[in-house]
Amino acid sequence: MVDEKVQIKEVIGAYIKEEFIDSGDQASFTFDTPLVSSRIMDSISTLQLVDFLEKEFAIEFKPHEVDQDNLNTVELIADFVSRKKEM
Amino acid sequence: MGVEYLHQYLENSAAQYPHNNALICGEESLSYEELKIKVSDLSASIKSNEGFAIGCRIGICAPKSISTVIGIFGVLKAGCGYVPVGHDMPVDRNGYIFDQCGVHHILLHSSCMELLKYWDETSVEVRPINLDGFVWVTLLRESNENKQDLAYILYTSGSTGRPKGVTFTHDQAISFVEWCGSVFDAGPNSVFSSHAPFHFDLSILDLYYSIRQGASIVLIDEASAKNPRQLAALIETYQITHWYSTPTVLKLMLRYGQIDRYDHTCLQYVLFAGEVFPVDPLRKLTECWSQARFYNLYGPTETNVCTYHEVIKPIPPGREEPLPIGKICEHLKGRVIDVDDSGTGELCISGPAVTSGYWKNDMANSDKFFASDGFRWYATGDLVTIADNGLYLYTGRKDRMIKKYGFRIEPMEIEACLHRHPLVVDAAVIAREVSPTVYRIEAYWSSRKTEDISQEDMRSFCLKNLPYYMVPDVFRERDIPKTSTDKTDYQSLLREEE
Structure with a gap:
């Protein structure tokens, strides 16, 4: 279980870094870097991320779950994805 | 029934449809009668405040809610103009706006108290007010002129680096709302969306046209x-x-909204404004919502909607060029100036709905308004051509202003912000068009x-x-490239980077 979560984090982290992080900011990017509140990701990139997560992990976000509380950091996203996968 | 003041729309509808829902927000709703009573109570409290003067400007800083709408109508009924700002906008920008137009009072939501840090403690008085979640703030300052006919001031991005306040009287706003009444169809059973924030000009149609018709408004919170x-x-x-809403919102709904899961046959009108709607997603949307009538509304904040065009369905599959912005609204006049060989020129608008001008901004006022043929014209800065069928086509901007997600942005306002950073020596901001009408802002x-x-x-x-x-x-x-006359060389930045 722990291993799986680590793996989920790696996958999400790699995707976000590749798609949304400016080359100059990549060095300081961590799993705790705020993404939505810092506006590194705008609303459109957030939706793109949700699309990716749904396909990659075969989960589904309910309308109200597309929210900063679930998406602000790689840690939070991985928590959410793991919870969904267990359901 | 003709009205002289915007809040009379509410009074008329409350008399005709007292039990109809006026406002809906999440689980809450308020009938026309209830809304009218709450607005009357609030306006009475506003007027009873010490130092209150009819015709003053009252700021509103709050998330979107039923109380916020009560606040707006309460201010109008008290005989004042409202100045809405985004509660999620920076404190310095909102503080600047309230100082620039000299608001005397603010209806401030308790979640926005941080704004008060903008002023010296001794110049601010905070009192309770009978509006859920709000306080009444008085800014102790020298009284300046009061304008009895002012309804609201909407601030928009300014090319000199600071936002500028577009002022509207009741007459100007009513002229627009009456035009809506003459073109669209809505009644007491209609349900309007209120998607745009109240500091954005789309909110004028959402709020006042719907209330004129006795319809319900669904207030959509920011999240x-x-x-x-x-x-x-x-x-x-x-x-x-x-x-x-803006086309951006509709495009996102089409792309990410899973609209095929819902029954949207309720939709009768889909109005969009604020930017160009690319044909491809628009075509798809007209196919998904095939029962609805689609209108492309065009107009800067200064005129509100000034041209309109009903989308003719079906949109042919091969068509790629954007739809026309259409014909000039019946209550306005349009003309095109400085027309070049290709037939392109700047669209200018005159008429009773056009703003009286920018609040205390002589430079922008003399720059953007001129008198000709006995009329006062607003030069939009938008370039248009007129097609053979007489419809206007939008072709671009005369200056550097861009639209991003439907928001109006002056790169100079961003540049001025960079310059305010204490360590910055020089700065330049460009908007790069990465695909048609899609811009990336580079600092x-x-x-x-x-x-x-x-x-x-x-x-x-x-x-x-x-x-x-x-x-x-x-x-x-990076070093900012300069032209031979030592001005920022934006063209070179556009070429050099990428």
């Missing part, structure tokens, strides 16, 4: 407004009949040699000082 899945769900839940600066500013630092500096939609997409420290 849901950005979430296309919530939007798609709420059209079905509230059986929205009249939708009005460049040079700083005092010994102290570098990281990209992260600059992003958070911009976030503190600019509306979120103006925060650049790219940040880079």
Whole structure:
């Protein structure tokens, strides 16, 4: 279980870094870097991320779950994805 | 029934449809009668405040809610003009706006108290007021002129680096609302969306046209407004009949909203404005919502809607060029000036709905308005051509202003923000068109040699000082190229980078 979560984090982290992080900011990017509140990701990139997560992990976000509380950091996203996968 | 003041629309509808829902927000709703009573009570309290003067300006800083609408109508009924600002905008920008137009009072939501830090403690008085979640703030300052006919001031991005206040009287606003009444169809059973924030000009149609018709308004909070899945769900839940937003929001709903899961046959009108709607997603949307009538509304804040065009369905599969902005609204006049060989020129608008001008901004007023043929004209800065069928086609901008996600952005306002960073020596901001009508904002600066500013630092500096939609997409420290006359060489930046 722990291993799986680590793996989920790696996958999400790699995707976000590749798609949304400016080359100059990549060095300081961590799993705790705020993404939505810092506006590194705008609303459109957030939706793109949700699309990716749904396909990659075969989960589904309910309308109200597309929210900063679930998406602000790689840690939070991985928590959410793991919870969904267990359901 | 003709009205002289915007709040009379509410009084008329409350007399005709007292039990109809006027406002709906989440689980809450308020009937026309209840709304009228709450507005009367609030306006009485506003007027009873010490130092209150009819015709003064009252700021409103709050998230979207039923109380906020009560606040707006309460201010109008008290004989004052309201100045709405985004509660999620930087404190310095909102403080600047309230100082620039000299608001005497603010209806401030308790979640926005941080704004008060903008002023010296001794110059601010905070009191309770009978509006849920709000306080009444008085800014102790020298009284300046009061304008009895002012209804509201909407601030929009300014090319000199600071937002400018577009002023509207009741007559001007009513002229627009009456035009809506003559073109669209809506009644007491209609349900309007209110997607745009109240400091955005789309809110004028949402609020006053719907209330004129005795219809219900569904107030969409800021978090849901950005979430296309919530939007798609709420059209079905509230059986929205009249939708009005920017094309960006509609495109996102189409792309990410899972609209095929919902029954949207309730939609009768889909109105959009604020930017060009690319034909491909528009075609798809007209196919999904085939029962609805689609209108392309065009107009800068200064005129509100000034041209309109009903989308003819079906849109032919091969068509790629954007739809016309249409014909001039019947209550206005249009003309095209400085027409070049290709037939392109600047669209100018005159008429009773056009703003009286920018609040205390002589330079912008003399720049943008001129008198000719006995009329006063507003020069939009938008370039148009007229097609053989007489319809106007939008072709671009005369200046550097851009639209991003439907928001109006002057790169100079961003540049001025970079210059306010204490370590910045020089700065330049460009908007690069990455695909038709889609812009990426790029910020460049040079700083005092010994102290570098990281990209992260600059992003958070911009976030503190600019509306979120103006925060650049790219940040880079570099020498700013100059022309032979020592002006910023924007063309060279556009060429050099990427």
